[in-house]
Amino acid sequence: MRKVNKFAIWAFALSSLLLSSCVTKVKENQSQPTVSINPLSVKFGDPYVLLASDGMYYMYGTGGGAVDGFSVYSSPDLVNWKDEGQVYRGNIEGSWAVANFWAPEVYERNGKFYMLFSADWKVNPTKELENFRIGVAVADKPTGxxxxxxxxxxxxxxxPAIDGNLIDTEDGRTFLYYSRCCYKNPVESEIAEQAKKEGKFDEIEESWIYGIEVKPDLTGVIGEPILLLRPPLKLDDKQSEWESRSVTTGEVNRRWSEGPYTFKKGDTYYMMYSANYFGGKNYAVGYATSKNPLGPFIKSPDNPVLEKNIEKGGIVTGTGHNSATWSKDGKQMYCVYHGRTEKTGNERVVFIDKMGVDENGRLYVEGPTTAPE
Incomplete structure (x- = not known):
């Protein structure tokens, strides 16, 4: 009978245990979330992401191949997105909306899904070139x-009004934020005077952000709109340089305050907004804060919090019209926005970057990024 080598048995057992541990570690690593690289393949402008009660993320936006309406993408993880097709179509019999479908946002309320969107209103007796209004559509599912x-x-x-955004307060009230278009809204300011003196433009039109209370069932408004944000009037205003770049560079004779997205943290309302020409490289995001949903809102001295990075060696321009969403555990906030790169050209594509509010109440966005996350 052959003698058993106890040392060999012990060594084999130990090596098997180590191998098992390594295999387990590999499996654990393989189960980690897929690496995300900006920009996403989704070709949306004005992206909005809803984390629905079914545990899925749904992204809506302007364009993306939809005809007279909007499409949606779904994702379990904010990384892998599935095209779910067109979910709303206007310009049909009975529709008030006939063209230029922009900036959809979807809210889950009482078991239904409500889409806030902008479009051209068919009622246009004076034949305005920009006749945009904000409307509501409803569905039983986020995919329409x-x-x-x-x-x-x-x-x-x-x-003309575009870029609707909603927030509900603890006392059961609902407020709408939107942007009045630049169209036929010339404004006198030191920036306009300088542009005229330099021979750039004879006048400067502006868009402004308003707020108004709406009925909880989203069938109408309560009261009158209140002006909340507008571009600065003075050249020495701290916000003037970054919010006026489209004018000072001679790009276009308009200044924008648009794309509001509002959330509350603690006792403070944070309104993110976009400035400059939405079709240009200077499109950027700032924010303002208030203790009340209808203001007054005070712009942050840290603005802009999201802008092009090509001067810093990056490849991203035209960052703007953002929304925000959260991780499923509610611990991490993400900024969802569109931008452009040299590769994508004039096509707007979606970026998602981490954001948050620090211990001093200052909002920050960790972007734009294009490296693995």
Whole structure:
């Protein structure tokens, strides 16, 4: 009978244990989330992401191949996105919206999904070139189909309005933020005077951000709109340089305050907004804060918090019109926005970067990034 080598048995057992541990570690590493690289393949402008009660993320935006309406992408992890197709179509019989479908946002409320969107209103007796209004569509699922809640826009402020955004307060009230378009809104300011003196433009039109209370069922408004944000009037205003770049570079005779996205942290409302020409490289994001949903809002001295990075060796320009979403455990906030690169050209594509509010109440965005996360 052959003698058993106890040392050999012990060594074999130890090596098997180590190998098993290594295999387990490899499997654990393989199960980690897929690496994300900006920009995403989704070709949206004005992206908005909803984390729905079914545990999935849904992204809506301008363009993306939709005809007279909007498409949606779904994702379990903010990394891998599936095209779910077109979920809303206007310019059909009974629709108030006939063209230029922009900036959809979707909210889950009482078991339904409500889409806030901008479009050209078919009622246009004076034949305005920009006749945009904000409307609401509703669906039973985040993937639609969405049907218009009314045969008319949510309300008519008497001027073109776009980029609707909603927030609910603890006392059960709902507020709408939107942007009045630059169209036929020339404004006298030191920036306009300088542009005229330099021979750039004879006048400067501006868009402004307003707020108004809306009915909880989103069928109408309560009260009158209140002006909340506008481009600065003075050249020595700290916000003037970055918010006026489209004018000072001779790009276009307009200044924008648009694309509001508002959330509350603690007792403070944070309103993120975009400035400069949405089709140019200087499009950027700032924010303002208030203790009340209808202001007054004070712009941050840290603005802009998101802008092009080509001067710093990066490849991204035209960063703007953002929304925000959260990780499923609610611990990490993400900024969702569109931008451009040399490779994508004029096509707007989606970026997602980490963001947050620090211990001093200062909002920050860790972007734009194009490296693995």
């Amino acid at each position: 189909p969405f049907k218009e809640l009314s045969s008319a826009p949510l309300f008519d402020p008497g001027y």
